[in-house]
Amino acid sequence: MDDAIANTPPGVLAAAWLVARKDLAIEFRTRTAFLSALVFALLGVTIFYFAWDSTAVSAVDLAPGVLWVIFTFAGLLGLQRSFGSELADRAIDGLLGAPVARESIYVGKALANLVFVVGILVVTLPAVVLFYNLPISSALLALAGIALLAAIGLVAVGTLFSAMAVNTRMAELLLPMLSLPFFVPIVMGAAQSSARLMAGRPVAEALPWLRILVAFDIVFVTACTLAFPFTLDE
Amino acid sequence: MTPPVVVFSDVERTPRDPLLIVAIIAVALVFIRALAFTPIEALQGPAQKILYVHASSAFIALYIAFVLMAITSILYLWLKDEKLDRVASSAAEVGLVFTTVVLLTGPLWGKTIWGAWWTWDARLTSTLFLWFIIVGYGLLRGAVEDRGRRARYSAVLGILAALLVPFIHLSVYMFRTLHPMPILLKPSSPSMPPEMQITFFSAFGAFLLLFAALLRVRYRVATLRDRLADLEQERA
């Protein structure tokens, strides 16, 4: 009786959490990928500052654009390493051998990627506020919320594509090529809503863009979770 | 010891394609009618005639080629029939050609109505992204060697791309309406005089025929390519 309980396979979410924990444990041990992506993001934020005439365009106007472009590319960097660790020695066969729903593997990987991307945002967002001298207002909390929504969308699509790209010869080029068109509604929604909030405009103006973000997340998290099993060779 | 008789292989001969010939003639006739026998729109001038080739190609690219690609992708994941994958990839490639024409003729028309080559107009921008997506689809296919995996991956991308298009349309439309662009001349109003309507619908019909003909040829090419791959593998 106790054996039966001990040997029942974990539910979908529990399994996903296990997969996520494994990935994050590996990531945390070396931290190279995270630190590289972080440094890249911060460097990007600073380089952007010198890329335009600060007397012509104010920092507040430019900050949202900078933030979301950096977010996109740092996110891509993080996604690159997502399935790469399994490729060596076909470690994914070990995962597939376990009695877990295929969807759990996807959700677990996506969760790990989400933690990764949020980790980058936690440092980059304040950096943008700092370097661009943005007035820290109540909008900061809303900004964090928008960033989370955008990160969910980015990670949902990016995790699926990295699962496919990693099996090809040109993974590093293919992942951005496939993902970027999908990032467009995310970046637009996040940039337009955050720009309005940072400029102190009423929330109602940002609402349509937020709705697009939420709708995108719902549609693509569902679609990518359902599509993931088809990317596996079994 | 007579040597074996060499039989002329049937596969070597490319079959005659009446559908393609009819389609080419139809398109040529429509072009002639549009340029020489359709009245010029008073406000926009002769450049308005670009509409006939631009709008027809756009409709077929998005609503026929792309939808066919999406539907055959879903069907492939369900039924696993290779033929569906070949139709999907053919629809994508032919659709790409039509989309390219849309993107090349659009700015030419836009320059005359908007005064600028590109104004991030909602429809044209969505078409641009459609172009990027289909190119990505082609690159993905090129990067995967195993036939089954290639078909599965393409099908997944095809379905996701179909889900993406409405989002792109909506976001770009919202982006545009909140950032009004200069319009020098109002584009043609929906009520066209009959001569123009005939040209418009004839153009649409001719291009539809062309799409069907090209799809068929491209499908044949896909089948031949798979057959060649099988033969080469046997000899390996």
Place this chain on the structure above:
Amino acid sequence: MTPDNGGYATAAYFIASVVYLGYIVSLRVRERNLRRRIAQLSSQARAESHTPAGA
């Protein structure tokens, strides 16, 4: 006054024709090359099966 922009229309139709015709030609060429190669391989395979080993 109707603007004189016929050049744009001509350019557009010309470009469209070039793209579509170019694609048709590329399809025909690809088909022909594939058929040739398949015929080559099939007749080679046939020749090999007609020749008994060592003869």
